Amino acid sequence: MVQEVSHPFSSYLRSAMIPHIWCSGCGNGIVLNCFIHALEELQRDLDKLVVVSGIGCIGRTAGYANADSFHTTHGRAIAFATGVKLANPELEVVVISGDGDLFAIGGNHFIHAARRNIGVKVICANNFNYGMTGGQQGPTTPLEASTTTTPYGNIEHPFNLVHLAAAAGATYVARWTTLHVRRLTQSIKRMLQKEGFCFVEVISPCPEIFGRRNKMRTGLEMMEWFRRASSVENFSDPSKAEITSKRILVGEFVNVEKVSYERLLHEKIGQINEKKIVW
C-alpha cells in the first residue's frame, strides 16, 4: 500500500494552485522556498500575512502562498500593499514580484513607497528580462544582452536596483542570487523583523527565455555564472554594485533604523485626538 506523504512545508502552500507554472531551471521556486523557510523559522502566523504580487512569472507566487493573497494589475503591487498596510498595520504585507513589474511599469510606486518608508517588504526576483511575455528587454537587462526586442544587443543602461532602493530611502537593502539560499533566507528573516520599507533583490535564473539567448541554456549554466561572478561583501557602497557578466556583488547594503510611515501616521492620529477635546 502506498502511503501519501505530504511535504513538510505543504501547510505554507495553497495546494489547489500547485503545480506551479514555472519552467524547469527557473529560480522562482527557490525564492518561494526561501520565503517559506523564513516564515517557518520565525513561526509567523499565516492568518496575519498578506502576499501581494504584480504581473509576471514570479507574480504567481501570491497564489501559491497559503495566506491572504492578491495578484494585482501590472506594476501596482506596492501601491495596493500600501493601502493594505495603512488600513491594518497589524498585517505583515509582503510584495513578491519581478524586475519589470517593480521597476519599469511600477517604478514610481517603488521609489515613493521607499521614500515614505511604508512598512511593506519587497522581494524582487530579477531575471533580467520579461519572461512571461517571451523574453523582452527590461529595466535590468544588461548592456549588449540579447533579448527578443534587442536582437542586436541591448543599448539601454540597466538599473542597479540596490542603489536605487538605498537612494530612495529603504531601511534594509540586500542582494543575493538563488545560489545563496541560506543567506537569502536569513536576509528575508531579517527583513520581516524590521520596521519600514525593506528590499531584497534575488538574482534569479531564467534559462528557458533569457539564458538560451545569452549562452546559458540551462539553469545550471546560469547558476554557474552566479557562482563565478558573485562575491559576498556586506555594507559595501551600493552605487558601485552594478551587475556585469564578470561581477555580481551580493550581501547586505543597508540596514538602518527609521520610523515607519504607518507608525508616524497612527501616532499623529493619536495626537490629534488627544488635543481635540470636543464639547
Next chain:
Amino acid sequence: MTKKRALLAGAHFMNGDVACAEGAIAAGCRFFAGYPITPATEIAEHLSERMPEFGGIYIQMEDEIGSMAAVIGASYAGLKAMTATSGPGFSLMQENIGLAAMTETPCVIVDIMRGGPSTGQPTLPGQQDVMQAKWGSHGDYGIIALSPSSVQEMFNLTIEAFNLSETYRVPTLLMGDEIVGHMWEKVVIPPASEIETVNRKKPHVPPDKYAPFMPDDDLVPPMACFGEGYRFHATGLTHDEHGYPKTQSSEVQSKLVRRLCEKINKNEDRIVKVEEIMLEDADIAVISYGIVARSALSAVRKARETGIKAGLLRLITLWPFPEKRVKKLARKTKAIVVPEMNCGQMVREVERAAKETPVAFLSKLGEDPHRPKEILEVMRRSA
C-alpha cells in the same frame, strides 16, 4: 471630559467638494487615497483634516494609478475606501477600476468633471466623462454611477454610493462636475443616528468552506477581509469561485464576466433612482442630469408658464442606465429633449431606449451650463 467625534449635523453652508467629503465620513469611509487635481482637490484637503479625527487614513499617493490601487488594498483590508479626481486622473484610474470590478471591491470613486479631452479646461465644468464611467476600463463589467445636481446631493449621494458599493461589491462612481464641486449651498445633515449606512456582507461559512467569489442568490459573493483567517486569494485574472486563475476556460470566463454584469443589470430596479417632475401630463420631456438638470428644471417651469406641457426626468443614476423609466416615458411623450455638457453621450442611451419618439440633443461646452432659455427654445421647436 469625554472625547466626541464631531460628525456634522444641522444646516451648513459649504461647497460641493466639502459636502462630498463630509458625506464620506458619515457613510463610514475611513480611507482616502488621492492625488491633487482641480476641481476635486478640496475633497482631499478636507479629508486630510477630517479623516484623522475619526481614526481614518488619508494618504496622498504618487499618482492616480497608485491612489486607486491603494483604495482597493484598503478595502480588502476591511475599510470603506474612496478616492476623488477629475478627468485626467479618472483616465489614469481606469486600469484599477477594472481591477476593482474584476475583484468585486467595494469602493467609491468621485470624478468632479472638468472640460476635456486631455488637460482641457481645469476650472470649467463638463459632462464629458459619463461614457468613460461605463466603458472606461477594458473588458465588460457592471458599474454604478450617480450624478448629483446640488451640494446637498453631493452629501447624500456620496453616502448612497458607499451603500451601493458595499451592497453589490462594485466600484461606484460619483460623477459630479466643477460647478457642483465648487458651488456653495446649504446642506442639511441629519443626526448620525438617522443616516443609514450599509456594510458588505461577511462570509456565512467557516474558512475551510469559504470560496471568495461564490455568489449568493443576489449574485453577490460575501466578502472576507485580509487578516480574518480566511486565507483567500484574489486576482485580476479570470478566476473561479475560489479565486484561482482559470485563464484557459471559456466556461469560467463566461460565467464570471456575465455575473459581473448581471449583478448590476438584474438589480436595475433596486439601484436606479430618478426624479420625475411635472411628467404626469407632459407632451414634451427633458431628460437631464447633474448641474444641467437645474437649467432644465428652470426651462420646464418657464415652458409651463407659456402653456407648453413640459416635464423633467432627472437621472440621479446614470449607470445602470434607467432604461425602463426612459422607455415608459418615451411611450407617452411626443418628444424628448436631452441637454448635455458634452458632444452627445447619454443622449445615445436615451435614443436607444426611446425608439420611435424623436429625441433632440442640445450640446454645450465651456463655462456655463445651458441657459434655461436655450433649452426652452428647443422645447418650443419640438412641441
Next chain:
Amino acid sequence: MRIEIRFAGFGGQGIIKSGIIVAAAACIHGGKNAVQTQSYGPESRGGACKSEVVIAEEDIDFPKVVEPDVLIVMSQHAYNEYVDDVKSGGIIIMDPDMVPHEKNLKKVRVFRIPATKIADELGRRIVANIAMLGAFVAITNMVDEKSVIESIKANIPKGTEQLNLAAFEKGYEYGKTLLKS
C-alpha cells in the same frame, strides 16, 4: 423674487469670498435660499475672477447669474467684461481707483466706493472686498446687515475680525452717505 448679484475683479481681491459671505448671510443667517458659484483662471493671484450669488425665497433651480441686479466690480477688466450684462434699473457698485475708464451708462445706477483706499487707510488692502460688502449692504439692503456681519465672522481667518468689521463699517457708512447725496 430671484435676486442675482455678481462680484468681479481679479484673483487675490477676495472676490469669491465676498460671494460666499453674502450667500451664507442670506441662507444660514437670513433664512432664504442662496447659492454661490464662481469662475476663475489658473492664476491664484491676478487672473480674472468672478463670483455669483443667487438669492430667492423659493427653491433655486438655475444657479448661475444671467442678468445681474447688482454688479460689484473691482477691476477695469471685469468692468469692461460685465458692465453691459446688468439688468435695466440695476445697480453697479465699483471702486473708481480700480476702474479708471468708465462707460457712459444710462439705465443703471452707479455707486463709486473707494474701497481700496479705505482698506489702505486701515492698513491692509486685503479687506477692500469687505469695505465693498459694507457699501453693498448699505446701498441695496438686499441682505440684512446683522446677517452679513455674522457671516463675515464665520468666514474669515481667526484674529482678523476687528480689521474686517472695521472695513465693513467704513464701507457701509460710505454707502449710506452716497445714498443720501
